[in-house]
Amino acid sequence: xxxxxxxxxxxxxxxxxxxxxxxxxxxxxxxxxxxxxxxxxxxxxxxxxxxxxxxxxxxxxxxxxxxxxxxxxxxxxxxxxxxxxxxxxxxxxxxxxxxxxxxxxxxxxxxxxxxxxxxxxxxxx
Numbered sequence: 001x002x003x004x005x006x007x008x009x010x011x012x013x014x015x016x017x018x019x020x021x022x023x024x025x026x027x028x029x030x031x032x033x034x035x036x037x038x039x040x041x042x043x044x045x046x047x048x049x050x051x052x053x054x055x056x057x058x059x060x061x062x063x064x065x066x067x068x069x070x071x072x073x074x075x076x077x078x079x080x081x082x083x084x085x086x087x088x089x090x091x092x093x094x095x096x097x098x099x100x101x102x103x104x105x106x107x108x109x110x111x112x113x114x115x116x117x118x119x120x121x122x123x124x125x
Contacts, residue, residue, distance in 0.1 A: 033122045044091035052097060058083045065104040070113070080104030088117060 006017040009025035016025035022032035061083045071078040084105045089095040
């Protein structure tokens with residue numbers, strides 16, 4: 001039986017070729033998993049456009065906790081700009097709308113936390 005034809009890696013600018021079904025070479029294979037996780041999160045992104053989030057949950061959290069929780073734990077006083085879910089809700093409305101599951105973070109801390117969660121999810125498979 002003939003093996004699958006080689007094709008260019010889907011990563012823009014990569015010169016490698018691959019037979020992998022994802023279309024990414026060995027170097028960029030993690031990009032396929034990240035794209036899959038990003039597509040899954042799109043299914044519940046509508047929640048952030050609801051009136052409850054925009055007018056009640058997010059502003060209420062920033063009023064209660066105006067400074068970044070993670071920076072404060074390190075002794076820094078940095079204004080929070082992002083409301084984060086302590087436990088990722090993954091589309092579960094009860095967890096999404098629970099004020100006890102919210103924390104205020106600066107953008108840098110939020111982005112770092114999101115990457116840690118994504119990497120842990122990718123390792124679990």
